[in-house]
Amino acid sequence: MTNTCILYADPDGTDREEVIEGLRADLSDLDPTFVASGSLADAESVLEDRSVDCVVTEYDLGDGLGIELINHARMHQPDTGGVLFSAVGYDELDTAIFQAPVTEYLDKDSPRAVTRLAELVRLTITRRTQISYPLPEGETQRLEALGSYDFDAEGLQRSLDRITELAARHLDASNAVVNLIEKHRQRFLATDDPSAAWDATSRADSVCTFTILDADRVLTVEDVTDDPRFETNDRLLGEGIRSYVGAPLVTSAGHVIGTVFAWSERPRSFDRADETYVRVLAEVTMDLIECHVRPDERGVAPTDGEGGP
Structure with missing residues (x-):
């Protein structure tokens, strides 16, 4: 079955599990498949192997930046949505390396963060599915x-x-x-x-x-x-x-x-x-x-x- 695929990248294993669990519950109607990555290199390999509807990433991935991951996504899957979900404040981000705008940014420490993240992911995927090309039958x-x-x-x-x-x-x-x-x-x-x-x-x-x-x-x-x-x-x-x-x-x-x-x-x-x-x-x-x-x-x-x- 071709359901929604969300790539979530975060070096903190506990955060990954908790966030994915929350997103799975809030986005259950989309029947999402989640691919979890703990590093930039691992996440980039996922993007080269499969189609992804939305990338959610922490800013600091240990071996690189979440912004680099979103740039990589736009290079290999040009219409993939991106959400930067990070404890790093927006003013602290190195936005100079952006090759394309991030769809959304959300502070991890903000109230109801995961619920709001689910809303942003849903919005990102909805925008993505409003496609500008025809689809064949079946x-x-x-x-x-x-x-x-x-x-x-x-x-x-x-x-x-x-x-x-x-x-x-x-x-x-x-x-x-x-x-x-x-x-x-x-x-x-x-x-x-x-x-x-x-x-x-x-x-x-x-x-x-x-x-x-x-x-x-x-x-x-x-x-x-x-x-x-x-x-x-x-x-x-x-x-x-x-x-x-x-x-x-x-x-x-x-x-x-x-x-x-x-x-x-x-x-x-x-x-x-x-x-x-x-x-x-x-x-x-x-x-x-x-x-x-x-x-x-x-x-x-x-x-x-x-x-x-």
Whole structure:
């Protein structure tokens, strides 16, 4: 099930337990999952491994600052909310290192602190869910399907890199990518450029978030600056993406978990043969991914009910 995930970082183990217990009670209607971290390094690793709806952090994490954690969250999961929950007074914070504003600050020692924290977390998550991009039908089931695969399986990355090499070469494209569309971000799984180190990006900044809306269609964009969906998207232009062709990764149960796409730094068209080629590569990619279902998912039919760059 794809429920709300809250990352709580605090080096004080007693505080962690007490705060999480209070938040769990006050936010029970959200059915939250809590991930507790006692250091900056541990919390950063969580953000690189899973999608998080809200980060709550103490200011001093021992090996770094909570502000650094929120900056890291905004880098890897751009629309993740952040709350600084600290015994350190606001006037004592080193706000100069902020790369983005903290959603909220709350003094740990203030009256009804945990109850007020729960209200702030709820507000932060509510703002986050007021998304600016379309969702495909069956989004919950799609995310559950995404969570059923082991994308770190030995050999999978190498095989997918080869597929992107074929796509880039055949299409004479600047770059080709296999990516996954998670709850709030797109994550790049493979690319033909071994030097590329793309960070995950918000779905709001992604062309692929439109590709996954139709499992039967290859999406082409001749020039993103002439398309009303993307003409004001500075992120695309900053990456040099002017034209795009992408096919959905469709599971055997019909859920779209990501895309195979290629892009160029100049406006260009893609013909029917190009679309067919990308679609076939997407089918081959999905065949490879289907070979790496997580052990606890084998033999379990996908649910049709509510409940996961």
